[in-house]
Amino acid sequence: MTALVLIILGGLCAVAYGILTINDVLRRDAGTPRMQEIAGAIAEGAQAYLRRQYATIAIVGLVLFVALAYFLGLKVGIGFLIGAVLSGAAGFIGMNVSVRANVRTAQAASTSLGGGLDVAFKSGAVTGMFVAGLALLGVALYYAYLTRIAGLSPASRDVIDALVALGFGASLISIFARLGGGIFTKGADVGGDLVGKVEAGIPEDDPRNPATIADNVGDNVGDCAGMAADLFETYAVTVVATMVLAAIFFSGQTDVSGRNVLETMLLYPLAIGSACILTSIAGTYAVRLGANQSIMGALYKGLITAGLLSVLAIAGVNYALFGGLSTAFTTNAGVTFTSGALLGCAVIGLVITALIVVITEYYTGTNFRPVKSIADASVTGHGTNVIQGLAISLESTALPALVIVAGIISTYSLAGLFGIAIAVTAMLALAGFIVALDAFGPVTDNAGGIAEMAGLPPDVRKSTDALDAVGNTTKAVTKGYAIGSAGLGALVLFAAYTSDLNYFIANASPTQYRFFQGVTVDFSLSNPYVVVGLLLGGLIPFLFGGMAMTAVGRAAGAVVEEVRRQFREKPGIMQGTDRPDYGRAVDMLTRAAIKEMIVPSLLPVLSPIVLFFVIQPIAGKSQAFATVGAMLLGVIITGLYVAVSMTSGGGAWDNAKKYIEDGHHGGKGSEAHKAAVTGDTVGDPYKDTAGPAVNPAIKITNIIALLLLAVLAHS
């Protein structure tokens, strides 16, 4: 009991840090009335979007709640609601701070770079801590309620189903938020640029462009609220999947001193999460601009601090829960390992995080070959820029894949499947800090926009630009992390699917799990239905990515139409005598994004269900389970590559443009720059819509499959 209380206290620390930091940020100077007016418009637009998005999701969510409660019981339905509501809350709170911090960052940057960094990063940290804190609290408190108050056995199906449903709730918010937000932000960005920069010849963030507020709104709803929902989901789902594995692997075990091993193992992932919240908070205090004024350096100082402290903290957790590093365990599947091996897995998880950060920076940083090669290729035109960008995007998948493979092999060697799960848990335990890095991006981006629109002196813009450039890199890095952890997390989910399935089959009788009687699943690659599942799973990220790209194209087209209409109907806008109607652009885009997000979101949700019920009449239950299982793995395999190639490639295109703008190959306005702008435009939906949305698509397919098992078990 004490351990669980301590875990919950850790989660509460995150929330407390968040509240205190919100107060700190809001106390800062909000700048001139003009700045506040602009920020107010952004905030209003962002809130309007999020309200409409949540209203739409609420309808879907309500239907699913009723369905889950009907099929699986009220506790499962409530688990779903908790996941959905907390995920939504993390995004909502984070975004609301973000849209207030932007103007304060612009104001602080007008006195010093360090001041701007401080406000922006703190604002990001609020989102980060709410994501990690609420995710941990949601799982831990509901688990405490179910096992301590409702009196359910920790290994019971009711607890597992309720926690899986919690993950599903988070997944649902995540896929809609990622897609909807991504379509909004890139529709505004691409559409606004096309009609503003290209047609009207006015710079980015020029207040005469009616889409400019929408563009800034997009940064918040996409990169802040969207990323928050994504990592909330990965966090919750991974912890839940690890607990599901623990329930299967350690059910019924007691150790030499008579303690319940299962209970300890269920608490272990939660304890890692709780401990790393404290180290993440410590990391935020290490973010300080040094004498060299390196913003990236300041952020890295924080990340390294958080990472190193986490190693110590997890070691401490091991001592507290297992009494040391040499306690031996044997899973019900017969795998033996020590508590030290589990610590090793956790450290490997942290090392994977570090390596993915470094690799992503290599592929998206302006100092290295990939970005320079795209900039070089821009000299010979639009076509060669795009060819080289695609080449880099394809190539960039190799090193992350090798890191992930090395992680799988090493952690599996140390502690079997549970070792892989612990590694991902440790990787995600740093989510609080990593999300802070990401949520820092939209704040600085907005700060630059506000400085531009409010006509602040050029040196303010220079400071916000410096912050913004770093924000681009951290956004890319976070996406690499999100995808790497999602890929590994999905493997844990897949392991949960197969373990769950085996459990139902082994315990099937005429009185319980009737559906699974006589089922024997052949997951071997030589079973053609496994190949079919792998192929169809592999299709999902491609088709989903194509749909997302098309949606952005359509949304951007709608923005172009709207801006053209405003220019036509109000000729005074271009002369500066008339004000554009920013609200209409935001409104139009909100409707477009919400409409466009529905169909692609349903693809990963419905695929496993449809597949099961198509294969069952053709080849029977056993093959249907095999096909769905293989689909889960298929979606991970292509999803990882599609997502990494899109996010890294997009980041590289973006920074190749910045590299040219820094004065290479003729600088701004040169032919090379025009080609680089094309590449950046292509990269936008790649890196901010399709690529990141593949993450939740991977996981939602897996979690739906787990729920399908639960529903069939109840039938």
Added chain:
Amino acid sequence: MTALVLIILGGLCAVAYGILTINDVLRRDAGTPRMQEIAGAIAEGAQAYLRRQYATIAIVGLVLFVALAYFLGLKVGIGFLIGAVLSGAAGFIGMNVSVRANVRTAQAASTSLGGGLDVAFKSGAVTGMFVAGLALLGVALYYAYLTRIAGLSPASRDVIDALVALGFGASLISIFARLGGGIFTKGADVGGDLVGKVEAGIPEDDPRNPATIADNVGDNVGDCAGMAADLFETYAVTVVATMVLAAIFFSGQTDVSGRNVLETMLLYPLAIGSACILTSIAGTYAVRLGANQSIMGALYKGLITAGLLSVLAIAGVNYALFGGLSTAFTTNAGVTFTSGALLGCAVIGLVITALIVVITEYYTGTNFRPVKSIADASVTGHGTNVIQGLAISLESTALPALVIVAGIISTYSLAGLFGIAIAVTAMLALAGFIVALDAFGPVTDNAGGIAEMAGLPPDVRKSTDALDAVGNTTKAVTKGYAIGSAGLGALVLFAAYTSDLNYFIANASPTQYRFFQGVTVDFSLSNPYVVVGLLLGGLIPFLFGGMAMTAVGRAAGAVVEEVRRQFREKPGIMQGTDRPDYGRAVDMLTRAAIKEMIVPSLLPVLSPIVLFFVIQPIAGKSQAFATVGAMLLGVIITGLYVAVSMTSGGGAWDNAKKYIEDGHHGGKGSEAHKAAVTGDTVGDPYKDTAGPAVNPAIKITNIIALLLLAVLAHS
């Protein structure tokens, strides 16, 4: 014996058809001396390239021959040589006809469209029939030698290994020819366009552009010789893999009348191939321009004729070999089916071919939504054109994947794994006709170039343009077919790998197959090493694609430099007073392409070997076999999607440009057209280098794994 003789006679028919048709084509009027001069330069460049390419491959091939002969015996080495030499011969002969038919097509088109079509298609048919004929003859004659003259048992490992080596020889030529040819042709195309159209402002195929001959050479070495090698390989490898499966499934069986079932089953794929050569030849005679002057219609008439006759012919084969449709068989693995079910599988293979042709035409034809949507997106600029093109390229994978999945499920239900193999065999049996459709493309493309360079009257160019436009579609269609069949063929190879492995394990003893003693391979998806193999296999097409794109970029850059140098040093070129040095551009590009093809080609060749020897010390033999097996499937899964998305997307971009050039969205010279040119440039290496080269990469990984098993079995 009679059956085998008849099969060989069928193969000889293809060769005889080829020789007669060559004579027919060469008898045509070769046009004016200027035309002949241009065609001579193209022919010279193409031959020089192919000589150098073959010389390079010969070095690699010789090393491999010695290695194979040393490890696996001379018969295996000779099998390898046969595959390599015949594949090279098919490409060489086809290309030599192609570079002579181009000028004759231009000349014939100056009198009538039908005349041009006749020459171009016949030239393509020569390549097609040599591909199908030599592939069939190679396998059938070597099989006849091994079993009838050398006296080996048809089911013996020596026969299987020798035939697999034959497939490997074909694979080796294929990957080099596809990549080298692809890099050459798109380096010339992209580089020539950049410096000619964009910088110098001269039209495509303008004789003042020093890269123009290289561009025409590229069409022949890439689309003709490269595609020929690709389909020769798929054909040979699929037939061999089907025979390997037959050897495992029917070894030791005799039917009620005492006949050797294995012998019949080994001959069945060869007989299908032989019969369909005759129907393909019949199909070529059905290609006639109707009253509506529809070129595509004329080609479809031929394809439909060949397809329908093939159904009858394969039914005839079933009656001849099995005595009807109701003969029952049971494989050694316990799967039961009738000869009628096998006919059903073959028909499904033909239906898959038809569906893939229709789907590819939908995604790349100018009459349908995908191409029109890219053309529409071009109006708002380069960026939106590329975004929409990428969206279509991702989306275009869905329907082919569903068709392939339906094919797998239906054929597997009818006759198990052997049913899948027979379906692919039937699909490939039409290769003679399909290659004819493809090899028609470069001839018409060249004919247009020659007409332009020789200053023929505009109406000739109009005829050749009409032929060329159809050539673009047929090229895309053939690529869809090549990838679909390669994907299914690779599944058969994978089945051969698992069956072979099981055979070695089952028969391992201290005296034979020692290496496999105690090996138990767990191919289950819940084995993390299987996940590792799937992930690493999945990486290959991405990394390989990235390398191929980069190589084209570099080769194109070299062309730009060379052309700029010539313009600088010979200012008379642009005034038309001085002649460009076409030969140097060809020569430079030849060197670049040969150099660039080496490293990417080694990736799929070395990956399974390296993986095996990395995993073995970490996790033991059994897991190493599982990991390599999973890699084979991983490469198929992502390879299928990467290849289809690249070839369909590239085709769609190309035709979106043509659609605009036909007068939509402002036509030639409009801003939309410029954006469409960018998309076309991006699509070039997508559809003609990286995408198609993924085919042989998929298969070579699989066939190397089979050879690895053979080598380990001998150790």
